Amino acid sequence: MRRRDGRAPDQLRPMKFEVGILKNADGSAYVEMGLTKVIAAVYGPKEPHPRHILMPDRAVLRARYHMAPFSVTEERKSPAPSRREIELSKVIKEALSAAVLLKQFPRTVIDVYIEVLNAYGSTRVASINAASLALADAGIPMRDLVAAVSVGKMGGELILDVDDYEDKYGEADVPIAMMPGRGEITLLQMDGLLTPEEFIRALELAKKGIMEVYELQRKALREKYEAIWREYGF
Amino acid sequence: MSSKKELILPGMPIEKKGLKPGNNVYVEGGKIYSPIIGLLDIKNNVVNVIPLKGSYIPRVGDKVIGIITNYSLYSWSVDIRSPYEAVLMAAAAFKKPLSRPTVPLNRFLDIGDVIVAKVKSFDLLSSPSLAINERGYGKVERGTLVEITPVKVPRLIGKKGSLINLIKKKLNVDMVIGQNGRIIVVGKDKEAELKAAEIIYRVEREAHVPGLTDRISKMLEEW
Numbered sequence: 473m474r475r476r477d478g479r480a481p482d483q484l485r486p487m488k489f490e491v492g493i494l495k496n497a498d499g500s501a502y503v504e505m506g507l508t509k510v511i512a513a514v515y516g517p518k519e520p521h522p523r524h525i526l527m528p529d530r531a532v533l534r535a536r537y538h539m540a541p542f543s544v545t546e547e548r549k550s551p552a553p554s555r556r557e558i559e560l561s562k563v564i565k566e567a568l569s570a571a572v573l574l575k576q577f578p579r580t581v582i583d584v585y586i587e588v589l590n591a592y593g594s595t596r597v598a599s600i601n602a603a604s605l606a607l608a609d610a611g612i613p614m615r616d617l618v619a620a621v622s623v624g625k626m627g628g629e630l631i632l633d634v635d636d637y638e639d640k641y642g643e644a645d646v647p648i649a650m651m652p653g654r655g656e657i658t659l660l661q662m663d664g665l666l667t668p669e670e671f672i673r674a675l676e677l678a679k680k681g682i683m684e685v686y687e688l689q690r691k692a693l694r695e696k697y698e699a700i701w702r703e704y705g706f
Numbered sequence: 707m708s709s710k711k712e713l714i715l716p717g718m719p720i721e722k723k724g725l726k727p728g729n730n731v732y733v734e735g736g737k738i739y740s741p742i743i744g745l746l747d748i749k750n751n752v753v754n755v756i757p758l759k760g761s762y763i764p765r766v767g768d769k770v771i772g773i774i775t776n777y778s779l780y781s782w783s784v785d786i787r788s789p790y791e792a793v794l795m796a797a798a799a800f801k802k803p804l805s806r807p808t809v810p811l812n813r814f815l816d817i818g819d820v821i822v823a824k825v826k827s828f829d830l831l832s833s834p835s836l837a838i839n840e841r842g843y844g845k846v847e848r849g850t851l852v853e854i855t856p857v858k859v860p861r862l863i864g865k866k867g868s869l870i871n872l873i874k875k876k877l878n879v880d881m882v883i884g885q886n887g888r889i890i891v892v893g894k895d896k897e898a899e900l901k902a903a904e905i906i907y908r909v910e911r912e913a914h915v916p917g918l919t920d921r922i923s924k925m926l927e928e929w
Binding site: 498499516517518519528571573576577578579580608609610611612613614615616617651652653654690693694697698700701703704706 | 715719741758761789791830831914917
């Protein structure tokens, strides 16, 4: 089976990962997964405001997932945070918190701002990929990078990296985030229906996709410093 | 000239046998990991990771450069580019103790003033407290303030101050380096100060590229 955009069932969309794109953020990243485009910025660790949110033994990680008004093709999206954006902010924060060594910076806050520039399916996993790169770029200690993909089902077949069309007309959409070096899952949601057997196969498919994403993330992180090496012939 | 060091990323274990953990690494399940992006530095079988970016965590005894952000009856608040805002008590600011506050503290140090201070105490439970009542510390009257990521300060100083002394000598400027990544450059004219700033930014950008001292000294010769 070929998919609507010509991909094989286990094929990712064309990907682009870039690190250190914002001058004023402590860490930043830009991620493209096909037509889905996301920017992430990290500020911190810094003084917590309001002060009452501070934790005496660890840093507080805050994440804000936001869709730009121009990110959708239908009617302009209201810039006010929607119910969906609040939910995604929460699950993204939890997916990242598992990786960040928060105990190293007690009584501080780390802010992650995620802006969806173009939404065409799997924005939450693109956001996690960008945010984890931005955290690493900021020099914040982590157990591993967090890499994420979504798997789905369309026309009875399991597919990797669900795009907007497949999300709308498919039978299931399962976003998954992992710390690939550790084999630990930090996000797992499911919209739609899969049989238990399909779910196990979907998980395997996701792991394969996550390893590909992980490699691209590592390459992007290295590139920032390797580019300067190359200037001097190293 | 040292050779190029290996870039290390979070997540993957450092796969070499018989090594002991050093700075900026942690052990989990018997394997050594780096929690940050950095350069791998193995000396005498001890694994260290040299960070490429990071925030400043105060340590007692550090020399830091701070900016006054607020004042109250007995103390100032000082921004030291750290997640933890520092406090300068009036008692740690004057050589002779003030018996009673008779004039507002902003008569001595106002908001926006730059100080060279020493970290007197810090324990992660209370804010770091500073002192300026020793020789070599106090208000900065002139010069150019340069900011770099604090983790590159050791590279800027160089082995036994080799790099910083080279810059000072060639540009005929004086420099005060704060461990928090702030540097004050004082020269005869603004031009020398700006040249020093340019070189400091260059060091920050290329700290991980071998042959840095040679390139900097070439830059200084050409000036």
